[in-house]
Amino acid sequence: MKKAFPFDFFYVLITLLLSFVIVHTTYTIAVRPSAEAVLNHQREVWAADPMARMPRSVMVILHDFEPEGCFVLAVWAGFILGWRQWLVLREQRTLEHDFVALKDGEVLFPDDVREFSRQIEQLPLAEQQRFLPRAITVALNRFGATRSVQHAADAAREECEFQASRLDAELSMIRFTVWAIPAVGFVGTVRGIGAALQEAQRAAAGDVTGVTQGLGITFNSTLVALSLTIVVMFFLHQIQLSQDRLVLDTKRKVDNTLIRHLRER
Numbered sequence: 001m002k003k004a005f006p007f008d009f010f011y012v013l014i015t016l017l018l019s020f021v022i023v024h025t026t027y028t029i030a031v032r033p034s035a036e037a038v039l040n041h042q043r044e045v046w047a048a049d050p051m052a053r054m055p056r057s058v059m060v061i062l063h064d065f066e067p068e069g070c071f072v073l074a075v076w077a078g079f080i081l082g083w084r085q086w087l088v089l090r091e092q093r094t095l096e097h098d099f100v101a102l103k104d105g106e107v108l109f110p111d112d113v114r115e116f117s118r119q120i121e122q123l124p125l126a127e128q129q130r131f132l133p134r135a136i137t138v139a140l141n142r143f144g145a146t147r148s149v150q151h152a153a154d155a156a157r158e159e160c161e162f163q164a165s166r167l168d169a170e171l172s173m174i175r176f177t178v179w180a181i182p183a184v185g186f187v188g189t190v191r192g193i194g195a196a197l198q199e200a201q202r203a204a205a206g207d208v209t210g211v212t213q214g215l216g217i218t219f220n221s222t223l224v225a226l227s228l229t230i231v232v233m234f235f236l237h238q239i240q241l242s243q244d245r246l247v248l249d250t251k252r253k254v255d256n257t258l259i260r261h262l263r264e265r
Contacts (some may be wrong), residue, residue: 012173015079016072023072027063035063064217066188067224070181074228077177081235084170088242094132095253099123100261107263113144131246135159135254149262156259160251167243174236178229185225192218 038057061067100116102108108116117140120133127133138159143152196215 016076019072019075027068032063035059061220066221069184070225070228073177073181077232091131094130102261108261110147113140153259156254164247181229182225185221188221189218
């Protein structure tokens with residue numbers, strides 16, 4: 001048997017590299033130059049008037065390395081989420097097809113299973129491996145082997161449960177990013193606190209610039225990380241909802257188009 005090409009593995013690696021290139025390019029061209037210009041302007045204003053109030057700049061909040069890492073992970077999660085959603089939509093489109101074409105009132109006996117199985121076997125291999133044709137094939141094969149409607153229904157249900165577990169397992173990389181984004185943000189928190197503590201002696205002498213910069217890294221990294229985690233979690237739950245609906249709709253489709261037409265004689 002020909003070994004399947006590990007497309008998912010290479011997709012994850014390529015999109016991770018692409019996410020890094022996109023985010024790092026954006027930071028190099030736009031974010032860090034803008035943040036540096038804002039910081040220079042703030043220094044000039046505060047040199048003239050230490051009590052002047054300056055509005056917070058989004059670019060300054062984002063310009064550190066930890067927020068950049070968080071955005072890389074968030075964009076990477078977006079690529080994976082988009083791919084998973086496309087797969088779900090592709091499977092949902094198969095629900096529009098009737099692969100057994102049994103009319104209302106028509107029944108299917110165990111001896112007729114082979115004829116209907118051939119209809120699915122004549123489909124292209126890629127389409128045969130879709131969720132709905134696979135569930136129908138499993139139910140037909142079990143019905144032909146056991147001549148039991150209950151066993152056929154159990155086989156279809158087991159296939160749906162297996163698919164649900166498989167879809168859930170394939171979200172593991174997105175769950176990793178949901179964990180990794182706040183972890184990277186907390187790295188910035190620790191780094192900022194460490195930088196602030198290193199400047200404690202100068203702060204005691206009256207120069208608090210180093211302490212405020214360190215605390216800025218701390219709070220900015222935490223803010224960006226938690227905000228991005230909320231966004232990724234929202235879309236992750238939307239994907240989970242779509243997958244659950246797909247499994248339920250497929251089970252109902254098998255019941256309505258096949259199981260209710262089976263007869264044991």
